[in-house]
């Protein structure tokens with residue numbers, strides 16, 4: 001059976017929702033878990049240590065090992081302190097699951113500067129800062145000859161990968177996270193780090209705040225609760241194993257469905273050996289737009 005026995009894992013945003021399920025499942029598989037959660041509201045306001053602490057209490061009650069951390073992962077020093085906590089408490093760090101997130105949905109015309117900045121910060125910097133500090137530690141370990149597999153798992157969203165209207169801040173950040181994961185896979189390969197990304201679908205306070213989703217997300221399929229956030233964790237645990245064969249991949253996961261997501265790719269090409277004019281481009285690109293070349297002026 002797949003095990004995370006003895007591996008040290010940080011899971012951000014693990015006080016509630018999907019991250020909480022990761023923390024419980026990782027501990028069940030033998031990992032020692034740093035349960036990070038700032039404990040704020042859906043929109044990122046406020047803070048509360050209770051969510052992280054209650055997940056730790058649940059893990060310990062079942063005989064697992066865990067420590068609570070309430071640092072803000074979008075704060076450079078907070079992310080550094082989080083990574084250091086794993087090293088101080090458990091002597092190492094093997095796995096970083098970047099999961100914490102907030103929402104402030106708004107159309108582009110109605111979005112305020114703060115709504116843009118806060119959402120982009122929690123997701124993008126909140127993924128990058130812990131990744132940076134973990135990578136600095138992993139590089140020093142590798143250089144010191146302590147070579148072993150380390151795993152990064154990031155959390156994107158179909159809202160970003162497939163451009164959901166009304167979520168420009170969240171979607172842009174989530175799409176950026178998928179790219180960050182791929183760049184981490186390429187840059188950190190030399191330190192034996194694999195980096196993969198998920199785009200989950202589950203019933204949490206985040207999705208329940210979206211009008212219309214509650215009805216869909218309470219539906220079952222032949223008694224299987226396909227929207228249970230616990231359905232996401234086995235894939236994340238698999239991507240966190242020491243012999244995970246993937247790096248640079250993004251997977252959609254919901255219920256019993258796991259789909260590999262294809263990255264951006266180059267498609268039809270027009271090319272000539274000199275700079276294009278606007279008129280020549282209009283003619284050359286017409287077929288891609290479904291326009292008859294004869295109709296181009």
Ligand SMILES: NC(=O)c1ccc[n+]([C@@H]2O[C@H](COP(=O)([O-])OP(=O)(O)OC[C@H]3O[C@@H](n4cnc5c(N)ncnc54)[C@H](O)[C@@H]3O)[C@@H](O)[C@H]2O)c1
Pocket residue numbers: 012013014015016017018019036037038039040041042044051071072073074099100101102122126155156157158199200201202203204205206207
């Ligand atoms: N639920 C879904 O269907 C779905 C779909 C796509 C992506 N996601 C992503 O999955 C991740 C988990 O979301 P969820 O649905 O479980 O939501 P959730 O609100 O239940 O959990 C997110 C947790 O992150 C914590 N958090 C927020 N900002 C933080 C910060 N700066 N530092 C530390 N912790 C912080 C919150 O306190 C909260 O407990 C998010 O990144 C979200 O964008 C969820």
